[in-house]
Amino acid sequence: MKRSTSSNVLGLAVIAISLAACGSGGADDVTVDPSVVIPIDTAVSVTNPDETTVASTPTTPSLLATLGAPVEGWNQPVDLVVWRSSETHVVERPGVVRRLNDDGTSGAILLDISDATKAEGERGLLGLAYSLDGAHAFVNYTDLVGSTIVARFDVRSDGTFDVDSRRQLLAIAQPYRNHNGGDLLVTPDGANLLVFTGDGGARGDPDRYALDPTSLLGKIIRLDPTADAPEPEIWSVGLRNPWRVSVDPATNRLWIADVGQNAVEEINVVDLADLKGTSFGWSAYEGKRPYNDDQLERHSAYRSIEPVLEYEHEDGDCSVSGGTVVRNDDIAAVGDWYVFSDFCSGVVRALCMDGGNECGLVTLGKVPSSVGVLSDHTGRPWVLSLDGFVVPVISDR
Ligand SMILES: [Ca+2]
Numbered sequence: 001m002k003r004s005t006s007s008n009v010l011g012l013a014v015i016a017i018s019l020a021a022c023g024s025g026g027a028d029d030v031t032v033d034p035s036v037v038i039p040i041d042t043a044v045s046v047t048n049p050d051e052t053t054v055a056s057t058p059t060t061p062s063l064l065a066t067l068g069a070p071v072e073g074w075n076q077p078v079d080l081v082v083w084r085s086s087e088t089h090v091v092e093r094p095g096v097v098r099r100l101n102d103d104g105t106s107g108a109i110l111l112d113i114s115d116a117t118k119a120e121g122e123r124g125l126l127g128l129a130y131s132l133d134g135a136h137a138f139v140n141y142t143d144l145v146g147s148t149i150v151a152r153f154d155v156r157s158d159g160t161f162d163v164d165s166r167r168q169l170l171a172i173a174q175p176y177r178n179h180n181g182g183d184l185l186v187t188p189d190g191a192n193l194l195v196f197t198g199d200g201g202a203r204g205d206p207d208r209y210a211l212d213p214t215s216l217l218g219k220i221i222r223l224d225p226t227a228d229a230p231e232p233e234i235w236s237v238g239l240r241n242p243w244r245v246s247v248d249p250a251t252n253r254l255w256i257a258d259v260g261q262n263a264v265e266e267i268n269v270v271d272l273a274d275l276k277g278t279s280f281g282w283s284a285y286e287g288k289r290p291y292n293d294d295q296l297e298r299h300s301a302y303r304s305i306e307p308v309l310e311y312e313h314e315d316g317d318c319s320v321s322g323g324t325v326v327r328n329d330d331i332a333a334v335g336d337w338y339v340f341s342d343f344c345s346g347v348v349r350a351l352c353m354d355g356g357n358e359c360g361l362v363t364l365g366k367v368p369s370s371v372g373v374l375s376d377h378t379g380r381p382w383v384l385s386l387d388g389f390v391v392p393v394i395s396d397r
Pocket of ligand 1: 238258266280281282285286287307
């Protein structure tokens with residue numbers, strides 16, 4: 001999907017002239033209605049299929065990106081993580097981590113814990129993160145009774161995991177089968193391992209865990225990545241089922257896609273430096289809509305983070321899959337473009353944010369059963385499909 005200054009202005013100029021031509025009836029007699037002509041240095045708005053606008057000036061945010069060819073041969077890929085800034089590894093939900101080759105094919109197996117987890121429903125090996133030096137890996141999976149486990153492994157210089165080095169850092173009992181969250185990341189300063197948990201499941205947060213300060217469900221939990229027995233520290237509350245998170249290294253902002261209940265999906269952005277003490281609202285709110293009134297007081301004790309984007313369950317959309325900001329020299333981008341998808345509709349979209357303001361929303365294509373869009377070590381985003389393939393986001397030039 002192209003969104004560039006030149007094509008937008010050109011399109012408008014053609015429309016302006018043809019309208020004038022229709023009115024005048026002859027090429028020799030073309031007069032251009034000044035009210036239709038839009039000077040090139042004036043901001044104009046172009047409505048796109050998602051009913052949002054893209055401002056069109058020489059400094060306009062723009063994105064020249066599309067979807068490449070799918071690459072098959074994967075088994076339920078759900079996470080994609082950069083190792084040592086030089087390699088990219090992919091998590092397969094049944095319990096395997098493999099290297100991503102440059103062409104998108106699956107490379108060597110680096111970890112296999114398929115005997116410790118089971119991929120069913122929303123369970124399995126769900127997340128992976130590395131220490132900055134790549135010497136340690138942190139994984140998040142559901143064990144054979146469905147509890148959430150965060151464990152650490154030593155990583156050898158060839159990228160393979162030392163399975164005997166496994167150390168369990170955190171275990172959280174899950175009251176229901178769904179909403180296990182499962183993402184984790186190490187902050188760019190290397191000082192924090194953040195674990196993202198869901199509200200424990202069922203529907204509507206029946207036991208009110210998400211804003212309960214005594215529960216580890218529905219939270220962002222900070223662990224000391226260097227500790228053998230880290231004390232969990234709650235940094236944020238109010239998440240329902242955060243599904244794929246990422247940090248934009250250019251801005252140090254954390255992007256969280258949080259799956260909604262029956263009405264709205266949402267995307268949240270927060271500076272990592274401002275994360276501690278925040279609430280993402282659930283289950284006092286679903287998106288910006290009040291949900292459980294009895295939770296409003298709990299939510300008000302925190303700094304509220306409202307979604308930068310919410311979209312309704314319509315036209316097949318029903319479950320957001322985050323999401324990464326495009327930072328790749330091959331893909332022409334002006335501005336901060338966050339690429340994400342919806343698992344139900346498969347639609348892959350890019351959202352432009354300028355500070356706190358939306359500056360565009362475009363559709364790149366469709367990937368069935370898309371469970372995430374994440375950047376490799378070159379900054380290229382890949383769309384992961386639970387159906388067993390990956391799709392690169394490529395230049396549309
Ligand atoms: Ca929220």
